[in-house]
Amino acid sequence: MDMLKGACIIGQSGGPTAVINASAYGAIRAALDAEAITRVYGAAHGIRGVLDDKLYIMDEEDPEELKLLLNTPSSELGSCRYKMKDPDEDETDYKRILEIFKKYDVHYFFYNGGNDSMDTCNKVSKYMQRVGYPCRVMGIPKTIDNDLFGTDHCPGYASAAKYIATSCMEVSKDATVYDNAQITVVEIMGRHAGWLAAAAGLATYFGAGPDLIYLPEVDFDMDKLYADVDRIYATKNKVLIAVSEGIHYADGRFVSEAETSATDGFGHAQLGGLAVKLADALKNHLGGVKVRGIELSLLQRCGAHLASANDVKEAELAGRVAVESAVAGKTDYMVAFKRVMQDGQYTCETELLPLAEVANYEKKVPLEWINADRNGVTKDFIDYALPLIQGQPERPTECSLPRYARLKKVLAK
Amino acid sequence: MDMLKGACIIGQSGGPTAVINASAYGAIRAALDAEAITRVYGAAHGIRGVLDDKLYIMDEEDPEELKLLLNTPSSELGSCRYKMKDPDEDETDYKRILEIFKKYDVHYFFYNGGNDSMDTCNKVSKYMQRVGYPCRVMGIPKTIDNDLFGTDHCPGYASAAKYIATSCMEVSKDATVYDNAQITVVEIMGRHAGWLAAAAGLATYFGAGPDLIYLPEVDFDMDKLYADVDRIYATKNKVLIAVSEGIHYADGRFVSEAETSATDGFGHAQLGGLAVKLADALKNHLGGVKVRGIELSLLQRCGAHLASANDVKEAELAGRVAVESAVAGKTDYMVAFKRVMQDGQYTCETELLPLAEVANYEKKVPLEWINADRNGVTKDFIDYALPLIQGQPERPTECSLPRYARLKKVLAK
Numbered sequence: 001m002d003m004l005k006g007a008c009i010i011g012q013s014g015g016p017t018a019v020i021n022a023s024a025y026g027a028i029r030a031a032l033d034a035e036a037i038t039r040v041y042g043a044a045h046g047i048r049g050v051l052d053d054k055l056y057i058m059d060e061e062d063p064e065e066l067k068l069l070l071n072t073p074s075s076e077l078g079s080c081r082y083k084m085k086d087p088d089e090d091e092t093d094y095k096r097i098l099e100i101f102k103k104y105d106v107h108y109f110f111y112n113g114g115n116d117s118m119d120t121c122n123k124v125s126k127y128m129q130r131v132g133y134p135c136r137v138m139g140i141p142k143t144i145d146n147d148l149f150g151t152d153h154c155p156g157y158a159s160a161a162k163y164i165a166t167s168c169m170e171v172s173k174d175a176t177v178y179d180n181a182q183i184t185v186v187e188i189m190g191r192h193a194g195w196l197a198a199a200a201g202l203a204t205y206f207g208a209g210p211d212l213i214y215l216p217e218v219d220f221d222m223d224k225l226y227a228d229v230d231r232i233y234a235t236k237n238k239v240l241i242a243v244s245e246g247i248h249y250a251d252g253r254f255v256s257e258a259e260t261s262a263t264d265g266f267g268h269a270q271l272g273g274l275a276v277k278l279a280d281a282l283k284n285h286l287g288g289v290k291v292r293g294i295e296l297s298l299l300q301r302c303g304a305h306l307a308s309a310n311d312v313k314e315a316e317l318a319g320r321v322a323v324e325s326a327v328a329g330k331t332d333y334m335v336a337f338k339r340v341m342q343d344g345q346y347t348c349e350t351e352l353l354p355l356a357e358v359a360n361y362e363k364k365v366p367l368e369w370i371n372a373d374r375n376g377v378t379k380d381f382i383d384y385a386l387p388l389i390q391g392q393p394e395r396p397t398e399c400s401l402p403r404y405a406r407l408k409k410v411l412a413k
Numbered sequence: 414m415d416m417l418k419g420a421c422i423i424g425q426s427g428g429p430t431a432v433i434n435a436s437a438y439g440a441i442r443a444a445l446d447a448e449a450i451t452r453v454y455g456a457a458h459g460i461r462g463v464l465d466d467k468l469y470i471m472d473e474e475d476p477e478e479l480k481l482l483l484n485t486p487s488s489e490l491g492s493c494r495y496k497m498k499d500p501d502e503d504e505t506d507y508k509r510i511l512e513i514f515k516k517y518d519v520h521y522f523f524y525n526g527g528n529d530s531m532d533t534c535n536k537v538s539k540y541m542q543r544v545g546y547p548c549r550v551m552g553i554p555k556t557i558d559n560d561l562f563g564t565d566h567c568p569g570y571a572s573a574a575k576y577i578a579t580s581c582m583e584v585s586k587d588a589t590v591y592d593n594a595q596i597t598v599v600e601i602m603g604r605h606a607g608w609l610a611a612a613a614g615l616a617t618y619f620g621a622g623p624d625l626i627y628l629p630e631v632d633f634d635m636d637k638l639y640a641d642v643d644r645i646y647a648t649k650n651k652v653l654i655a656v657s658e659g660i661h662y663a664d665g666r667f668v669s670e671a672e673t674s675a676t677d678g679f680g681h682a683q684l685g686g687l688a689v690k691l692a693d694a695l696k697n698h699l700g701g702v703k704v705r706g707i708e709l710s711l712l713q714r715c716g717a718h719l720a721s722a723n724d725v726k727e728a729e730l731a732g733r734v735a736v737e738s739a740v741a742g743k744t745d746y747m748v749a750f751k752r753v754m755q756d757g758q759y760t761c762e763t764e765l766l767p768l769a770e771v772a773n774y775e776k777k778v779p780l781e782w783i784n785a786d787r788n789g790v791t792k793d794f795i796d797y798a799l800p801l802i803q804g805q806p807e808r809p810t811e812c813s814l815p816r817y818a819r820l821k822k823v824l825a826k
Contacts, residue, residue, distance in 0.1 A: 016587050044592075045591070048592055073583050073587065074586035078590060078591070081591065162813065165814055166718055170711075173486050173817070174486065174487045176487075177488050177491060177492045178494065179458040206814050207819075273689075294708075295707075297708075298584050298588065298707060305579055306718060390813045392810075398619060399619070400802050401578055404586070
């Protein structure tokens, strides 16, 4: 195969993670090192940076600062949630992207994100093929939600899982410290898939975690919650509960949004999240016991100080493999992970999946990994998740606080 | 001085911290090693354990497990918020304590806590003196609030401060990632003193922190907040705000509890905390911009995985010095910290303060350490706080999750 010479664009999209910058580093470093790639651009705020002609020249960055991306949370190039129209409906965006690709001689496009981003990748690639513009397009997976189809797990998930498990262990220590009764509800991200909330089960497995865990894979029932809590409350007067933000009633309404007669407070859904709502309902149910709702919020998404070394390594690998595969002639793939267990030892290998196959599917927690009582996870989930969260990455600090990459972000003219 | 032979009781009180167990370890280890101390009891849930005759025999614990207390958050012996009456009013509790002291031949009492606990110490000691029962009583300081009088800082503060600063750095990365406008409000503990919220200023100092910080030392004004936010919003469309939970209007009403006409939502104070309330108010003020309220909640209090090595070391020291001083004949003191700066190097020395002098006073952030605009901290605060948060303690783990002390907690009969 002929070498395709040209510049590349690397973009970050969707919700940030603790390690999406590690993937960016893997891709940027590999692109800077690749003979075929003449210039490396980072798109400001993902595909918006392409549309708006805001590209940072990565070749201008200090290599040591770039390397700090390995431990810098969130999306350092900026992210977006812009959803492009189907090219059959409206070609405007695609024409503009082609214009920018031509302007900067771009023939490689790497896009790092979740389901929607893989869809964006796929549409851009199909358009370029249709108009006959040579461009190799690769998707790099990312999402704390862990819901991408076809990959054993997603970069970003493990670090969020580790943050959640560690935080639940700490909260379980704190929330049981008084002799008084106390109900604590921890709200964890995950609108449709319960992978993140399930990670609270790691804390339970190690003896200091939630008594009850509710995932969106199973319909939620308030009376079932009351019964579960009553049972635990009867033996110890403290109950710690972890819930996915996406739990919903059998009719599909999210608990976080639904009105309910269970408590007076539920009419004011705009204030306070699910954790506070459920804590309030349990307070009423138990007749005034002390309750506390805790939302892990953005903290779980960007807890780079608790990142998993495996996650950082694998995220970097995914970025690097995307670039190396494209240079070797591949296009229209997403880099995926395959778990290889040898003599009980976990290793992670990459494979390439056609973009069209992964875009817009959601992978959920298998029902067999949720316990029979539907309020916890099984050992199968622990065995799945535990290898992913292993290792503490090197963590550059400055006066004992994190030292993040400080990029120059020189704009291409 | 004659050696006072007898058993000792160590109790933990008030809100837990990341390092109160390090103080317990310092005290327990020193007591186990002291010739004068015949037996070491840990009170279950502080003074309640004494009143309820629930004492754990620390001599029965495995020394290696005990040592894990150095990195176990919260109060492993259990805590309480029980406030004893004045002995002049009601002697019941004091008589019971004397009975228990006699039953177990206790002549040393060490109590680890904040303002109220120093008051408890003082009352117990005065009573024992009055009835002529020989008992040496020492207070060990502890509070994330950092508001104890007479000590440069309090064990527990630095680790919470480090957690807050690190989390604010991570949130600042996450909350600025999209190209859209976004207002984020982080709520930090501290009902009367702003030491914890001020720690968010460390993140700002290192280039990735809140734009605005409001402390309870200064009256809060909603119009001033709007003006501050408008100014920043005009130059960049993202504003990150840190507030102490204790901010209050000029008339003394807590913002978290007050009704206000500034926003419709304010009538429903029972749901959602201050962060959500302020975020909601700013959403209305700016006409519908995306907002997010984040409450650091219990997480900031027990984030042992982010503990400061200096804090752990000093907390242990405080516990040890309390025991060694009592054995050497001292009583009715609290161990306090004195900061010694030599050639720009920070060291921490201990001194003993009479309990009667420290009990029930609150130390606040000096107004000179709050900036002229009353929305941030000065370099003086940074210079004060930075040495305290230094160092990453050794952190025992099990499968990359924290390994906490697992005590046997054998009850004395």
